[in-house]
Amino acid sequence: MATTYKSLSATDVASTKTLLNESIPITGSIVSGTYSEGNIKNYSHQMFQSVYDYPYLSSSANHIFDVSFGFSATSNLSGGSPTHVAVAKKINMYNQFAQLLVGYDATGSILKFDQDGDLTGGTKHTELYFMAFSRLLVKDEIKKGSFQLSLGTGSSTTPFSGIKTLYDAGAATEYRVNSPAGEYGLLYSNPGGIGAPVGLLYYQAGIVAFTASVFDLGSFSGSFPRPAALSGSTIQQLSDVLRQRIYNIQFNNTTELNSTIYFCRANHNEFNYSSNPTYLSSSKMVIKNTSTDAPVSYITTVGLYSADNELLAVAKLSEPLKKDPTNELTIRVRLDY
DSSP: OOOOOOOOOGGGEEEEEEEEEEEEEEEHHHHTTSSOGGGEEEOTTOSOEEEESSOTTSTTOOEEEEEEEEEOTTSGGGOOOTTOOSHHHHHHHHHHHHHHHTOBOTTSOBOOEESSSOOSSSOEEOEEEEEEEOHHHHBTEEOTTOOEEEEEOSOSSSGGGSEEEEEOTTTTTOOEEEETTEEEEEEBSSTTOOSSOOEEEETTTTEEEEEGGGSOGGGOSSSSSSHHHHHHSOHHHHHHHHHTTEEEEEEEEEEEEEEEEEEEEEOTTSSOSOOOGGGEETTEETTOSSTTSOOOEEEEEEEEEOTTOOEEEEEEEEEEEEEOTTOOEEEEEEEEO
16 A cells, blocks of 8 residues: 655645736726716715726726825925815825835935935925826736826816826836835836826735826816816815816736745656555455466555645646556646646
C-alpha cells in the first residue's frame, strides 16, 4: 500500500507572479444621469455622492465610484463670507483624503496634495475633486499609463462643445512611491505629459484627485466652475455638475495572480502501489494475474501535506496516469492565490 510521503526539495518548488489586465470603459451616459438619476445615490450628510451602473435600489446594481469635492483650510475659498456654503464639510473631505493619500509631516500636521509629488515644497493643490473607484473595477490596482478622464469644458448649456482629457502620461516608468496609500502618478491635460500636472492618480487606492483649474474658466457662460460656484454650492451640487461633464473614463485594471508550482516527481521505483483499499483482497493484489507480475497503479490525485503530515491541498488529475516500475512521472501542481 502507498502509505509513505515524499518530501519536496527547494528545487521542486517555483514561484511566479502574473499580472492580468482588464479594460474598463465608463461612458458619460451612465454617470451623468442620461439614462436615469436613479443611478445616483445621495446621502443626507451631502459629503459625497455614489454612482451605480443601474438604479441603486436594483439588486443587480454595481457600485462604480464615489465623487466629492474639498479644499484646504488655507484655500481662498475657505473664507467666512456668507455666500460660502458647507465650508467645514469641504475642508473635512480634503483633510480626509489628504491624511489617507499624502500623510502627515513631522509635527503631525496633515500634508497638502503636492502638484509634482515631491512633498518638499512648491505648488500645492488646495481645491480638488475626488473620484474613488470601487474595488470591483480597480481590482488590485489601476494599470500605470492607462488612465484617461475626458471632461466637457463648454458652457453650462452645451458642456461637451469642448473636451479636455486628463492622462497619467509617462506613469508606466515615472511614478511616485512616497504615499502611505501606495504608488501614484501625475495627471496631465495632454498625452505627452507636458506642462504643469493638474491632478494625482493613486493606483492601488483607486482614487483620482484633480484640480478645478483643468476647466478653462473663461469659456464658461454659466456659473460652474467659477470660484463663486465652488464656494457657494454644496458638495452634492458640485458633484452633480461634475458628473454631467464627464464624457468618458477609461483605464485598465490589474489583478495580481501569485502562483506556487510544485513539481511532484514519481521515480520508477516509487508510487507503484495504490492507496485504494480495493487494491488488495485477502492480502493479494487484485490487479495481478500471477504473483510474479510487476506492480502497477493509476495516479488520480496528488496531496500536498505539511511538515507534520497534515493534508493542506488536493489536486485532481484530468485522467488517471498509469505508473509501474518501467516509467517515471512528473506532475505539476499549481496553487494560485
